[in-house]
Amino acid sequence: MQGKKTLDRHEDLMNRMATSLGADLDEAELRGDLTPEGRTDMLMACTGCTDPAACKEWLLGNGSADEAPGYCRNRGSLRELAQR
Template sequence: MPGRKTLEEHAHLMDQMADRLGVDLDEAELRGDLPPETRDAMLLSCTNCTSPEDCAHWLEGHAASDEAPAYCRNGSKIRDLRDA
């Protein structure tokens, strides 16, 4: 299990990625579109990413985007939430 600091760092990256793709994960969870256990699984998947530094750099350079970088483990899930 990843440590608290890792979880916090990746939660921040994941929230920012969702924001760049036009999704508010908190709102999606409140609406029932994103079950808490799915969000937890997304976070754990994010912690296994081999490119967190690349992700942070990508996020710095993009205020908005239609697509996440190819290496994003949650890009398709976030896009699905946006397109639902």
């Protein structure tokens, strides 16, 4: 089980990554494009990232982007949500 601090940090990174790609995770849930369980799965995938510091740096340098970096464990899911 992940600690609250870790979950909060990765939730922030995941939401910022989604925003940089043009995806709104809250809106996706409201539309039914993302289930609460799916969002939790994405968060758990994010907590398994081997380099969250690189993610943070990438986000600082990329206010908007077409693709998440190759190491992002949610790259495909975020791409799909951004295209809806």
